Amino acid sequence: KAGVTQTPRYLIKTRGQQVTLSCSPISGHRSVSWYQQTPGQGLQFLFEYFSETQRNKGNFPGRFSGRQFSNSRSEMNVSTLELGDSALYLCASSLAPSGAQETQYFGPGTRLLVL
């Protein structure tokens, strides 16, 4: 079974631009979560989607948004990019969000550099 895939793997943008990242979960997984990883802040939760609905949201500004499609693929968008948005963005999928025993499986990440 294929793992979580994220595209693109690397991205360079300039301040003020917007960016869209894509995540395809493991087949059969309906929950997708997004994380931002930076050297200074570590791994921080962005949001989680299940059945096209946002279930949880971390403490990030409204410039960060996401959505999930009927095939469970998810996209996250960052508008008006800032230098501090440079990070590795990780996507994780699980079968379902309910029940804390669910294991998340992570993709390789998209590395975003904002110049």
Place this chain on the structure above:
Amino acid sequence: AQSVTQLGSHVSVSEGALVLLRCNYSSSVPPYLFWYVQYPNQGLQLLLKYTSAATLVKGINGFEAEFKKSETSFHLTKPSAHMSDAAEYFCAVRNTGNQFYFGTGTSLTVIP
């Protein structure tokens, strides 16, 4: 509120020596605890997880972790380090609201 503390951002061990990576959690309810490993330029890979079935949890690559409620700890160990174990290790707790809280990570260096 849940939080995870990983003591030691960098740990160095000799090849063949014991690996001990420390993780303490704070949780108001029994947590679900995880250890993940991240190799350079890759995502996170699950090593093992504790879901209250057994306090000693065995994972992949020879790693194991013991849940100690009295110490609120979930330390990761491996009897004999290999060069391939060099990576970043993250402890995480997942609450009943299904949010993950990650520790700041411990970078493991294995000295030949």
